[in-house]
Amino acid sequence: MSLNIARIGSIIVVSPEGQINSANAAAIEAELIALVDAGQRQAVLDLSRLNYLSSAGLRVILVLAKRLKQQDGALVLCGMSSQVREVFDVSGFLAILAVTDTREQAIARLSAH
Numbered sequence: 001m002s003l004n005i006a007r008i009g010s011i012i013v014v015s016p017e018g019q020i021n022s023a024n025a026a027a028i029e030a031e032l033i034a035l036v037d038a039g040q041r042q043a044v045l046d047l048s049r050l051n052y053l054s055s056a057g058l059r060v061i062l063v064l065a066k067r068l069k070q071q072d073g074a075l076v077l078c079g080m081s082s083q084v085r086e087v088f089d090v091s092g093f094l095a096i097l098a099v100t101d102t103r104e105q106a107i108a109r110l111s112a113h
Contacts, residue, residue: 020057041073048079
């Protein structure tokens with residue numbers, strides 16, 4: 001698992017690669033929350049290189065979304081494979097999180113925020 005992080009203006013784009021599971025979720029959560037604690041308010045989570053997401057991974061994303069919302073920020077997810085989208089759909093998270101198909105759409109959505 002690796003996290004690729006890029007900045008586009010005031011927006012941070014985080015692209016996890018591989019899997020988010022119970023073995024690495026705590027470390028990933030700590031890294032993402034540290035970004036928010038350092039002042040980051042707008043984030044795109046590009047999931048196009050994520051091939052597996054466990055319930056622990058779902059929790060990481062929910063914690064990040066809540067922390068950003070508490071700071072008047074926003075999170076947009078993009079690039080979900082059909083397998084990852086199914087995990088979000090079954091959990092009901094698609095109804096409560098902002099999701100776009102592409103990174104460009106996610107950045108545009110945050111830019112309008």
